[in-house]
Amino acid sequence: MLNNIIAIVAVSFITVGVIWAIGNFTHPSQESGSTHKGLLLIAQDNLFNRTNPKIFATVYRPEKLDILNKDFVRHDFIVDKLNINTAYLSSEQDFPTAIASSKPGTFEYYCSLHPMTMRGEIIIRPG
Numbered sequence: 001m002l003n004n005i006i007a008i009v010a011v012s013f014i015t016v017g018v019i020w021a022i023g024n025f026t027h028p029s030q031e032s033g034s035t036h037k038g039l040l041l042i043a044q045d046n047l048f049n050r051t052n053p054k055i056f057a058t059v060y061r062p063e064k065l066d067i068l069n070k071d072f073v074r075h076d077f078i079v080d081k082l083n084i085n086t087a088y089l090s091s092e093q094d095f096p097t098a099i100a101s102s103k104p105g106t107f108e109y110y111c112s113l114h115p116m117t118m119r120g121e122i123i124i125r126p127g
């Protein structure tokens with residue numbers, strides 16, 4: 001009986017280890033290799049990163065965020081409740097900022113020049 005339990009525990013550890021290794025292989029962390037640490041949002045074709053992705057962060061864990069304008073028109077990036085405002089970015093201009101919050105919640109980001117198409121959510125999860 002005890003041997004069975006030990007065997008099950010051992011198999012569980014091996015399984016978790018393999019899954020972890022595969023996960024690391026398919027999703028290499030941004031710290032290794034890439035020179036860009038943190039998140040990069042590219043404004044292009046009046047969208048952020050093509051899909052206006054949801055951005056996840058954790059309370060009390062600031063995330064670097066860089067906004068880069070790859071369009072010919074100006075864009076900005078604003079999150080009112082997180083006090084983020086890049087001001088107008090011209091073509092090829094970027095603005096490094098950060099997501100930081102002491103409280104969880106969902107916060108809307110948008111471009112003030114194209115608020116109908118360039119908008120998404122930042123979700124701050126409890127720590």
Ligand SMILES: [Cu+2]
Pocket residue numbers: 043046074075076111112113114118
């Ligand atoms: Cu815009």
